[in-house]
Amino acid sequence: MKKINLLPLGILAISMIVASCNNSGEQKTEQKDSVKAETVQTAQSPKASDAVDYSGTYSIADKTICDLTILVQKKDSGFTYVSGKAKGNVEIIKQDNEVFLNFVAINGKSPKGDVEAKYENETLLIQNEGNAMNPYSIFKKCDAKYLELKKEKR
Secondary structure, eight states: OOOOOOHHHHHHHHHHHHHHHHHHHHHHHHHHHHHHHHHHHHHSSGGGGOOOOOOOEEEETTTTOOOOOOEEEEEEEEEEEEEOOOOOEEEEEETTTTEEEEEETTTTTTTTTTEEEEEEETEEEEEOOOOSSSOOSSTTTTOOEEEEEEEEOO
16 A cells, blocks of 8 residues: 655645635734724714714703703814813713713813713713722712703703
8 A cells, every 4th residue: 555645735734724814814904994094084074964062051950969060162173161160171982873971080180080971862971979899979069870961951
């Protein structure tokens, strides 16, 4: 019987596997780069449907919870806020179909003092307190786990 040397066949198989792995990695990188470019482009040139005016006065209806008011104003290409003695910039964060307003340094130095509010139907929703596993309180003067600040009608 004649013996067949399998070494060249094994080297060929391994080189094909390595080549296919390298090609798929390049394709994934190209896809990631195109997604990043699309995200940056969207952020720089918003669509007409994304042009929501978040400016206005937001306050808690039930003053027994606390007397918290946040005034959001449109400035140049972004938004600013004033709440009591605190004032600063507002960052608009869009994730999937949700919009969040990040009030930079509203409750102390940034980033720890930043407060993020979910924006929904002209209402800001803020989780003011944590739980037993993660205890915290954002606005100590407010006695509620969740704060709902509604946009006042003009």
